[in-house]
Amino acid sequence: MNEAIAAELNRSSEVIARIDPAQVRQAADLMLACVRKKGQVIFMGNGGSSADAQHIAAELSGRYAFDRPAMAGVCLSNVVPITAIGNDYSYDIVFQRQIEAFCRSGDVVVGLSTSGKSKNVILALQKAKELGAKTISFTGDQGTIRDIVDLAVIIPTTETPRVQEGYLVALHTICGIVEREMFGQRAVLVDRDDTLCPDIPYCHDPAQIKVYPDVPAALGRLKRAGFLILMVTNQSGIGRGYFDVKTFETVNAALIAQIRAGGGDIDDVFFCPHKPDDHCACRKPKIGLGLQAIAKYRLDPSQCFMIGDREKDVLFGQHLGMRTELVGPGRSFSTAVDTILSATSRQN
DSSP, X not given: OHHHHHHHHHHHHHHHHTSOHHHHHXXXXXXXXXXHTTOOEEEEESTHHHHHHHHHHHHHHSOSSSOOOOOOEEESOOHHHHHHHHHHTOGGGHHHHHHHXXXXXXXXXXXXXXXXXXHHHHHHHHHHHHTTOEEEEEEOSOSSGGGTSSEEEEOSOOOHHHHHHHHHHHHHHHHXXXXXXXXXXXXXXXXXXXXXXXXXXXXXXXXXXXXXXXXXXXXXXXXHTTOEEEEEEEOHHHHTTSSOHHHHHHHHHHHXXXXXXXTOOOOEXXXXXXOGGGOOSSSTTSSHHXXXXXXXXXXXXXXXXXXXXXXXXXXHHHHTTOEEEEOBTTBOHHHHHHHHHHHHHHHO
């Protein structure tokens, strides 16, 4: 019996893993553009998809991961208009009629259908396009709805439960993106060794750690510009047994004291204690440390930067959707900060 349960769980995870991230990102972008202009994101579906439509609309109008201003997430599943329109006219137009009443140009209308064939969803999406709204569908790998919308997010299966599981995960991911990019904080993530200070292999003596001269003032400029400063560092010496976490923290405290004495600061430290052959999810260039930072500080990755001295630091930042700055011979930390501040001043 346990093997059957495991097979069911694996089948679901395999479908979810095949969802196209580009489609998810594009759907998030359409919703972001809408809510930034005070538009509505309108959801609809039948049966289980109706419940999912209500769920996701509530994630926008309420909250997904953190407290912030409400966004206009609307669902067309209220029982009164559904039954009234279905009784007086036809169930085929229960959503279309509400779209006529509520939808405006610039809104985004999202249709959920496991079969991809729901007539009432099709008619409503067509009406939404006539009214100037952008349309998105979440369906399985079949049906005609995906052919009539501006963007189709395809769950790559025809198995109904797997489709519903897949688009709920995709929609949750989108909620997180929209929430962070509307209301998230910005930060600069920094590597430690050969970025903030010379690399002393497996350093366990606080007296040996020496910050680069230009680093404190540069970090101070970032702080005054409104950035959080978060250190992200691989420390395999812990996993190898060369020093323990307490020693690592003592070394960091010495480094941070020097930075603060020079007018800068580090707000928090995220570290990977594992050896390379541990195959963990947090050793850069893997993104585990970044995901921890994003969750803890509600970061908007599109407004964040990563500064490091190696290609793994660059890949780490890029995989998180951050802009990156590489330092080393011929390019100082303060020069990287100049570039960040110049880029953000142009945006503002």
